[in-house]
Amino acid sequence: MARPRVQGFDCYTNEAIDREMTDEEYAQLLESGWTPESEQADDASEPS
Amino acid sequence: MAIKTFTAGSVLTASDTNTFLANAGLVYIAETTFSGAANPFINGCFSSTYQNYRILISISPSTTTNLRFRLRYGTSTTENGLVYDRFGFSVVSGVLTNETTTNETSWWLGDMYNTTQTPLVAHFDLFNPNIANVHTNSLSMTWSSNSGRMLIAPIRVETNTQYTGCELYGDSGTLTGSMRVYGYRQA
Secondary structure, three states, rough: OOOOOOEEEEOOOOOEEEEEHHHHHHHHHHHHEEEEOOOOOOOOOOOO | OOOOOOOOOOOOHHHHHHHHHOOOOOOEEEEEEEEEEOOEEEEEEEOOOEEEEEEEEEEEEOEEEEEEEEEEEEOEEOOOOOOOOEEEEEEEEEEEEOEEEEEEOOEEEEEEEEOOOOOOEEEEEEOOOOOOOOOOOEEEEEEEOOEEEEEEOEEEEOOOOOOEEEEEEEEEEEEEEEEEEEEEOOO
C-alpha cells in the first residue's frame, strides 16, 4: 500500500493541502495505532 | 449581524446583496475532498464568528475499518486526550446496541466498508467548539449504508479548550470522500 497523503484545507491561508507524508509524520501515524490495511472484520461494531 | 429591513423605495446595493448572500441561515465555511488520505482535516474552520456548526461527511475507505473524528486546537494540534464521551445507540436490522462509552481519545462515527457505492454518511451539529470554558457537544447521526448501521451518538468533549479545526481518520487504510463545515448564522 502506498503511503497515505496529507490532505485537508487550511482556513488560515485559504488553501487546500495535498502533499506526501513525511517520514516523521508516517512514524507518528503508525505510533498512533493506525495500520496500513486490515482483514475484513466479522463484527462491524467498534473494536476494543 | 442584524437583519436589514428594506422598505419600498430602498436601494438594494451590491454590497447589501453580497452581505446577505453570504449570511444565510447556514453559511458555508470550508470543505476538504480527499483520496488516499489517512487523516483528512480542516484547520481554522471554528472561530468566534459562529457559536454552532453543521458538519457533513461522506466517506469510503480503502479497507473495512472504523471512522473516527477528532477536534483540533491552536493552528493544527489534534485533541487526542481521553476526553471524548459518547452516548446513544446504534441500530442494525431493528436491533439496538448501547454505544455509550466515556474517556475515549476520539469520537467513533461508525464502521465503513471498502465500497464506493455505499459510503458512510454523517451529519452532526457541533455546539460551542470555539467557546472558552464551555464543553463542546454534538448531536450526530451516522448511516453506514453497507452495514446498515445507524448510529445516533451525542458527544461531549470534557475540556474547556477553544477548538479551531477538526480531522477524520480510520483505524486502518486510507479514506476517500468529503467533509464540509457550515456555520449557523447568528445576530
